[in-house]
Amino acid sequence: MLKLLIFNTFFSEVFKSVLMNKHFFEEIYKYPDIKKEDYDRIANAHSSVEFSKNDLLIKAGKVSNAYFLVEIGLFRSYVIDFKGNEITTGFFSANHILIEVASLFLRQPSQENFQALTNGVAWKIDIADFHELFQTIDGFSEWGRAWMSNQLFISKQNSINMLTQSATDRYLHLVKAQPEVIKNAPLKFIASFLGITDTSLSRIRKEISRKA
Known part of the structure; x- marks a missing residue:
């Protein structure tokens, strides 16, 4: 009886974890053309990674081969200016996508470092897995284009805000x-x-x- 209770408790926790993770991916990759069954494929393309405070996820001078979905914790991106000072360029918290677009898609060394400011958990997806989802799930490719357009708008607005x-x-x-x-x-x-x-x-x- 005790073994059965332990098994049922374990199974219940695993089931809850699976549901929570699926909901997490549905929130980040929210797009009307993505089918419910496609979210399982999308989730399976990611792997959970734990980070400690001050860990670097992406390093300047290295070509990025993946991007991350932040589940827990706070992260930042920063560059080193011509005087050697660290300049923070962005902050990333729960449900944010941590990505160095130019490095990942143009295959060039990153200009930014991405650092954990707290202990955290993020879901990593490699560029090869991203391309497979992009090419085989219509809704995913449309989501990607919409997300990129939105990021361009945000970047432009931030530049204007700095001046105005x-x-x-x-x-x-x-x-x-x-x-x-x-x-x-x-x-x-x-x-x-x-x-x-x-x-x-x-x-x-x-x-x-x-x-x-």
């Missing part, structure tokens, strides 16, 4: 859009992402707290 919004407005937007960044990322990483100094960011935070 104040540092305070950019910070408030980050607070609203990615509150987990404010909670878990070091101040210097947030400041470099916003294009300001640590001192300026501290002043902005104090002014906001005073007005609250």
Whole structure:
């Protein structure tokens, strides 16, 4: 009886895990033309990878051979400027896609590093498996095109915001859009992402707290 109970408990946990993982992929690859049965193939093309704080997922100077779907944790991308300073270019948290597009698809060395800021879990898919899904699942290929178009829009809008919004407005937007960044990322990483100094960011935070 005890063995049966243990087996049933184990089976129940495995079943719950499978359902949760399938839901995770359905959320990220959400597209009307992808059939329910295709999500099993999509999920099976990914493998779960655990990361520790400060681990590098993608290294500058290396050609990227995969991209990642973030399930747990916070990650960032950054470059080294001409003065040798680290400049954060993006933050990635749960349900975000961590990818170096130019390196992955043009097969050129990455200009960015992608680093774990906390312990985390991400789902990795190799470029060969991505191409197979892209070529054999109509809805997946359409999703890919739509996602890429959306990323181009976001990139363009971020560039415009850097020129037209104040540092305070950019910070408030980050607070609203990615509150987990404010909670878990070091101040210097947030400041470099916003294009300001640590001192300026501290002043902005104090002014906001005073007005609250």
